[in-house]
Amino acid sequence: MIQVRNPRTGELDYAIDPLDALRLAALATDLRDRQAQWASRSTTERAEMLRALGATIARHADAIGTALTIDTGRRAISRIEVEGTARTFDRWAGLAPDLIARSTGEARPSATPGVTVSTRLVPYPLVGVISPWNFPLTLALIDAIPALAAGCAVIVKPSEVTPRFIRPLMAAIAELPEVPLVVIEGDGATGAALVNAVDYVAFTGSVATGRKVAAAAAAAFIPASLELGGKDPMIVLASADPAWAAQVALRASIVNTGQACQSIERVYVARQIAEPFLSALVAGAQAVRLNAEYIGSGEIGPFIFVRQAEIVQAQIDDAVAKGATVLAGGTVEIVGGGHYLRPTVLIGVTPDMAIMAEETFGPVIPVTVFDTIDQAVGLANGGVFGLSAAVLARSPEEAEAVAIRLNAGAISINDGSLTAMVWDAEKSSFGASGLGPSRMGDSGLLRFVRKQALLRQTGTALPIQAYAEDARR
CATH class of the missing domain: 3.40.309.10 (Aldehyde Dehydrogenase; Chain A, domain 2)
Structure with a gap:
């Protein structure tokens, strides 16, 4: 168990049981199974469920907000976090169907004669989010919500410094079991194990820890979005x-x-x-x-x-x-x-x-x-x-x-x-402040999908003789 400090009283008045690697692996397997059904739903169906989850979180606002207030020692911003999170679900639910449709489009002729091209967006099956303690709820879900809208399943590991909001948040999420989202309790070791259990990692935190996450993601050969420090x-x-x-x-x-x-x-x-x-x-x-x-x-x-x-x-x-x-x-x-x-x-x-x-x-x-x-x-x-x-x-x-x-x-x-305050302007992190695509704007969702090209031959496929040394050209 990890004891958790109250920032207003200094007392250790809460404790968490970090998820170990075995339990995390089992959870990842379950979420991958659930993701297949989630991704098979239409973008509109997923959007409706995300709206419903946002509304459910809003109904649990008192419990989540109270926990956040104890976690952070401030009340007004905790309320803003809860209200803003519900709006973020609604916003991505409104944007995702059209964004995904625009990013795929109709089949078109290729520059290669006789070939037509179309694009599919294939979500990463499982996204891992490692989030910090300064805005515990907002930063736990700022990456998770667009990843869900893209068709991914998501595991979120918030900071062990501010974990009290996790249990009331999971009580809200449990009301919509169709949504493959789990928020877990854990520490640095849990975060390290998470990188090895997922297909994409989104990390927000310090440069020092970000470098470790980047190295672990590279070793696991998975992409990473890193939102790091600033000056x-x-x-x-x-x-x-x-x-x-x-x-x-x-x-x-x-x-x-x-x-x-x-x-x-x-x-x-x-x-x-x-x-x-x-x-x-x-x-x-x-x-x-x-x-x-x-x-x-x-x-x-x-x-x-x-x-x-x-x-x-x-x-x-x-x-x-x-x-x-x-x-x-x-x-x-x-x-x-x-x-x-x-x-x-x-x-x-x-x-x-x-x-x-x-x-x-x-x-x-x-x-x-x-x-x-x-x-x-x-x-x-x-x-x-x-x-x-x-x-x-x-x-x-x-x-x-x-x-x-x-x-x-x-x-x-x-x-x-x-x-x-501005969520719809894509931006890059320069220098040591981060790596990877923007979490703002359209990229906030599109980074969680891979593009698959479908190349249709509408003419005659070339025979092997076309590559003969004595073929006429």
Whole structure:
């Protein structure tokens, strides 16, 4: 058994029994059997069942939401997760039939005379999903739902840090046994075994673990989608209103206590507006409330994973030791057993500091002042990550001229962290931020199918004599 910590109280008040490799193998065999019938259904039938499952999860919202709230120590975002998941089922149910039809199409003449060509989409039989602890429900199902819509069966292994939602979620899933979806309890060893049991793996998490998943997938000779870490920069141009820019930067940096891969973790501001920007940013940061005393108020919850609090504090301490100055926040507080950090603003940071080079995953905003746009772009493009970025300016056109110079898969223009809200724009992860097709847009579903070409000879098949050395050509 694995004991699970409560992020608000610090108590070990829950336990899970990780699935071992033998039980996992048996489950995979059962799901493969179920997948054949699932894939044989029409796209419309599958869509109707997915809609029904989304509605069922919505009916179980109280139980799932309560478990998520305990898992994460925050209530409002837990409710958003449950509501958003139900909508995601509905959205893919609406999109999948037409998308699959458009991707197959009618038979067409080939460029080779006498041959017609048509395309079938063949789903991977079994998809494995390994998901993280920061948005437990959303990230458990963000890959699973389109995979189901494509005709796959799915096993999901959420993080052992936040497993309480699994049992109420499985109670909802059990009401629709036709849908080949199972969510299991497990740890890192379970995740490693899962890679060897499936035909496609979708992983969301750290770069270090992502590298291990990629290596295991390569050894198993299966494809992998890897959505990994980020160190997202924001460039604030001189034309931007400093008070507005500070408000956008603050929100984009600290939502969910900064525990989001698309959080802004580096801010580069033009010298012309640096002083009013920093003044507004510090004032905004100091006005943000912890929800330590009462979960129903405040904007900053506890660190979900206590080890993350230690990592963030170590990065702040390293920056200060190397010459950075703390203008707000800066110290992890322990309240009632939970670990909290008020929004932290740092200046005097340099690229060699851990807080500027490594993913922070906390409510920390390091600010650097720049003199030229070339300098800002160079700083923003530094490092190994390339998940997303943001540019703020007076006009979208001015911001876009800078945005297209950034090495990142998605750029928010005159806003921050829009990738958390926009689901229909395909994007690639640059650098160490990931590998594989986009989980957004049409690719979110189409990555889970293989294309099979049917080549029909409508004329006369060539005899072997056509390849004779003395054949006329």
